[in-house]
Amino acid sequence: MIRSLRLRLMLAAASLALLFMLGLLPALQKAFSLALQESIEQRLASDVTTLISAARVEHGQLQMPAQLPDERFNLANTGLLGYIFDRQGNLVWRSRATTTQNINYLPRYDGTGNEFARIRQNNGEEFFVYDVEVKLLGGKSAAFSIVALQPVREYQHTLDGLREKLYLGFGAALLALMVLLWAGLTWGLRSLRRLSVELDEVESGARDGLSREHPRELLRLTGSLNRLLHSEREQRQRYRDSLDDLAHSLKTPLAVLQGVGENLGQGNGEREQARVLQSQIERMSQQIDYQLQRASLRKSGLVRHRVAVRPLLVSLCSTLDKVYRDKRVSVSLVIPERAQLPMEEGALLELLGNLLENAYRLCLGQVRVSLVDEPGARVLCVEDDGPGIPVSLRERILQRGERLDRQHPGQGIGLAVVKDIIDSFDAQLSLGDSPLGGAAFRIVFRVD
Template sequence: MRRRLTSRIIILSVFWVAIALVATAALLTWLYRDHIEQHYDAHVFTHVEELIADVTVRPDGQPYLYRQPTDPRFYRANSGWYWQVVIGGRILAKSDSLGDRDLDISELNFDENHDAQILLDPLGQRLRARVVHVMPQNIDEEVTIVATAPEIQIQDDVADFGWHIALAFAVLGLGLTMAVLVQVFVALRPLKAIREAIGEVHAGHIDRLPRDFPLDVQPLVSELNSLIDHNETVLKRARTQLADLAHVLNTPLTVIRNEARSIHSKQGQLILDQAHTMSGAIDHYLSRARISGQKNVMGYRTSIKSVIDDLSFAMNRIYENRDITLELCSKGDCRFRGEVQDLEEMLGNLLDNACKWATKRVEVRCGLDGDRLSIFFDDDGPGIAEEELQAVTQRGKKLDENAPGYGQGLSIVREIAELYNGHLTLGKSELGGLSAELELPAVI
């Protein structure tokens, strides 16, 4: 499934923003934990140094601790804040928070760096311990001093910091996401404008893309305009060559028809009929070739009213002796998305057919339905039997062999309409004659 460029940029940007925020949050949490552990360890070691200074000897030569640390946490039972002084394997003093229990320091390592170590208290709680061996003056035995702090407090501090970081980074992530959305929509606005301009050109509202785009996309706009110009030039050249070909072929065919008329026999009539057939086929296939190269080209738009007005003037001159009334009723500004020559050929055939068979009146109506337009031709003539409506649009089919023409008109209209993804529908008119509905793409 293909995604839009906007969606791709937004998804990738949000993804990498999320990755960066999560990685940064994890790094900050790790740094904060390391900092808080060092802070606790330093605080605990301060109490160890305080205990070292408070170990002394009585006048009778017995060591004792003349002053205890004043931190209130050492007086709260089972707080995890403990201290203990050991001399010669016996406990000289310990914190009130231990109660009647002692710290088991047999598993601790005694090194010169006095690094923090993990120790379990009598209740199984994890503690961060600092332990020191010293030989105070006037004391012949080694003194071991240990002080601890509960690790759970570090975890609680880190967890609290983590929640604050998560909240702050969530707000930051939301802000960055909004910034990405704004940046993407603003940065891609020229591409959206190009797409809309191409739609305007395709619909026939404008001939070329505007030239007021940012410098970064202006080369693309220039290339698109050059492509439109090139296509138009190629089509004009092809149209000219097709017209030349039609002229080259029709000139000798005219000579053949003229000569055939001078031959008063069945062979002369056969030659004349075949020449008419060849001329109609040439016109038919040249028209199809011309339209096939133009029907999907951008920028063509043709006013229905202007074409009908021109054709009505011509029909009034052609059928002026029959006193036919032509009425045009247009709902909205009907515009055909295609070339004027194609529209003139279709409407000219339909209007000529209506005037040819009408008694006194021909109505032409035009209406819009979304991106489609419908043009109706109604006459008050004899009409066509329902079983013959389908056959009359076949090329070369004539219901009245005495009527002028070669039976190409309605078939040409149908085939041109189909090349524009439209269609021709014939039926019974409310005026009593034939009703022809031509549906074509509209400029909206």
């Protein structure tokens, strides 16, 4: 499938031009052929007139001079043949050029005056014939057919030359037309290229919307895209504001309930009820935090962000080194200096933060983060030398609230948030075994 609009237009224009020329070529050849035949007819009529002007009738007999005014009748092998027949079709005179020719032609003296025709001999050779019926010669009554013939091969040779020149001319014209079309399409599609550049800038966050410096035909499209961008930003902001308001309005009652639960827990008889109450409050708080993280980390529809990976990793590792300073974790970053990922910075920070925190917490002393390019993809991998994850539990730990590590506090939503972030950016997450001995989280991002 051809995906280039300019190439499609070029092929369509070239096809139409070629079809037009293929249709025009036979018409031009026919026109040239008719014009050439008309020229031959006029020339043969002139030759016949020369014969008529030279002929005389004396005592009922045709008399022709030894030398005719047109030298082509007097010389052999000139290609111009002259014959005179009487009314009964008997040959009464022939030009000197006919001595080497044996023409099988019988005139029709039928009162039509003159006739231009094309005849074929038994040997396959063809001739143009111009036959004129004469009733008066030199003012005396006579009845003769005066005929001039010319071989068709000269006409065919001329026609073949014209046809060859037509082919060459049409080929050159088609090539020139393609060059002009390519230049014209390049100039005409500059507006689309400029629109594409602006869309790239919108996707990268360099501009908020599309300009109005486009042709009239594109203004409706750019206007619709600008309205879509504006509506998307407003809806996204309203969504976040609503969630922030909801979280704020719920956290205060939850804090009050938690305080009430702690007060209830001071009494022996109500300790069990207080534990149940605090458990439900913790579940509600977990649900609020999870939904807030999911909503805030959804990517925008039209905007594509690019975030440098290495600076974020260095910052996260520096923070986690302080949190887990007693472990003395050795971190290996196999990340190119200018490597980027197509994500929002906040989403990437949340994703890497959850994965690295799990790796630091579960490793024995080694963590490795790598980023490599594969055909059509960019692969981020976070590995550790910890106990690993059994195959039967790898799907389970990605579900909200599921935790394999019960020795450390937590709500079990970290990996679920990671999975949501990865899904929202059309990436793929897979769990496997690391050469270091522990788990390997492999994330594949598609690269356009």
